[in-house]
Amino acid sequence: MKLSTLLATAVVALSAVLGGAAQAKEWKKVVIATEGAYPPYNLTQANGKLAGFEIDLAANICPRVHLECTFIATDWNGVIPGLLAGKYDAIMDGMSITPKRLKVIAFSTPYTQSPSTFAVMKKGPLANMPDTGKRVSLDNPAQMDAAIKALTPVLKGRTVGVQVSTIQADLLNKYFKDIMTIRTYGKTEEHDLDLYAGRVDLVMASSTYFVASLNTPQGKQAEESGPLFVGGLLGQGAGVGLRKTDPELKALFDKGLAEAKADGTLKKLSLKWFKTDVVPQ
Amino acid sequence: MTEIDFLADTMRRLLVGVPLTIALAVVSVACGMALAIALAVLRAGSRIAEPLVRAYVFVLRGTPLLLQIFMIYYGLGQFSWVRNSIAWDLLRQPWWCAILALSLNTAAYGSEIVRGGLNSVPSGAVEAARVAGMTALTRYRRIVLPIAMRQALPAYGNEMVIMVKSTSLASIITLMEVTGIAYAIISETYRAIEVFLCAGTIYLVLNFLLTRGIGALERRLNPQLGQAAH
Numbered sequence: 350m351k352l353s354t355l356l357a358t359a360v361v362a363l364s365a366v367l368g369g370a371a372q373a374k375e376w377k378k379v380v381i382a383t384e385g386a387y388p389p390y391n392l393t394q395a396n397g398k399l400a401g402f403e404i405d406l407a408a409n410i411c412p413r414v415h416l417e418c419t420f421i422a423t424d425w426n427g428v429i430p431g432l433l434a435g436k437y438d439a440i441m442d443g444m445s446i447t448p449k450r451l452k453v454i455a456f457s458t459p460y461t462q463s464p465s466t467f468a469v470m471k472k473g474p475l476a477n478m479p480d481t482g483k484r485v486s487l488d489n490p491a492q493m494d495a496a497i498k499a500l501t502p503v504l505k506g507r508t509v510g511v512q513v514s515t516i517q518a519d520l521l522n523k524y525f526k527d528i529m530t531i532r533t534y535g536k537t538e539e540h541d542l543d544l545y546a547g548r549v550d551l552v553m554a555s556s557t558y559f560v561a562s563l564n565t566p567q568g569k570q571a572e573e574s575g576p577l578f579v580g581g582l583l584g585q586g587a588g589v590g591l592r593k594t595d596p597e598l599k600a601l602f603d604k605g606l607a608e609a610k611a612d613g614t615l616k617k618l619s620l621k622w623f624k625t626d627v628v629p630q
Numbered sequence: 631m632t633e634i635d636f637l638a639d640t641m642r643r644l645l646v647g648v649p650l651t652i653a654l655a656v657v658s659v660a661c662g663m664a665l666a667i668a669l670a671v672l673r674a675g676s677r678i679a680e681p682l683v684r685a686y687v688f689v690l691r692g693t694p695l696l697l698q699i700f701m702i703y704y705g706l707g708q709f710s711w712v713r714n715s716i717a718w719d720l721l722r723q724p725w726w727c728a729i730l731a732l733s734l735n736t737a738a739y740g741s742e743i744v745r746g747g748l749n750s751v752p753s754g755a756v757e758a759a760r761v762a763g764m765t766a767l768t769r770y771r772r773i774v775l776p777i778a779m780r781q782a783l784p785a786y787g788n789e790m791v792i793m794v795k796s797t798s799l800a801s802i803i804t805l806m807e808v809t810g811i812a813y814a815i816i817s818e819t820y821r822a823i824e825v826f827l828c829a830g831t832i833y834l835v836l837n838f839l840l841t842r843g844i845g846a847l848e849r850r851l852n853p854q855l856g857q858a859a860h
Contacts, residue, residue, distance in 0.1 A: 514817025
């Protein structure tokens, strides 16, 4: 082969490769990252298989939009950098849609919305704190101030456990930093262990998480306490985390979710896993 | 924020964790070394202790440090009799759990290094000490241990360097040392590469200073080697 022919072939081959990449990506297979340790959103069964609300939800919406979805278990810590690095295409891990995260990634429409609250030991001094079970909105400063004022005498000097880089950690850092010592954990299960062991006085998480965790044999020693926080930095509920560069994929997930919401599937799954309706209104 | 500003800000925040990193390394290396010497001497001197020490080294060296930290922190806290004992005053604090795990782990490696040092003590020197009428204790203090530790120092320096890096595992039990802070910054900014680069630089500087210190100590303990040993 002559050199000129070789070069021409190379140019043709190269432009074919580049041209292909420049076209809008047609999605068929999608890898979704989840923690497998955030029940009831996602959990790992005794046989090692993933299960939970999000696993069921993906199994329902992916076929609706002709996607073949597979899950991959990933640490919560670093789940967003992994998405940006292209290790997977989507995140379904009870991840709340917040302004801070929206700067970095895109989200589908939300599929759950639930308040955040504290859990304490039933027999401990913090059971039935002020405003237990009452909704307090972070968007209402007067209401928030009153709630913090009521909680301050009970929580002064206590130690609270929370999962790192969650909206709950943001909430504690913003409103309770000067009142309590905040300890951050890699997984919610770890701060639960420290609650039972007495290393922390209380923990904070989403109330949907407590539905599952307080129902375990060990979890029965603990209960929810204090206000149900909503709004503000807590975001608009949890959605599928996606790269900003994949608008086609976001459109597919939005379509699937809208259909699942319209025909009642979302509510059915919510009742199955959370025992309550957490579908965003 | 520009790139340089971000790196400077990250560095400033990471440096807050340096005292904790150093404290964890220094305390656990000190406790670990004391235990390592005791274990090595026991193993060399006692028929009964020998298999026990070997079993200890086998278990601690054969399992991951990450697992040991988890077992001591989360595992022990599961038992109510542990929580009701006096030891719970220490074990309920993440700091002491980390020190315990790191010390026990480095002691296992360290005892093997010290054992190598003990084996290298010339039998003539021990014999001479015995002939001079020294008791076993004096012999160890004056002759055996100084020679053994001098021989063991290069390998032990290696172990110290590893320990400085091992402290990064303490972040999994809520201690906010350099790596713990790095994880927190990444979770805010999602910029893993830049933050880990800064954290890595800090460990590099710490270990540079440490290896320099060990090198100086080696030269001091081996004056006969002069400038050649560095």
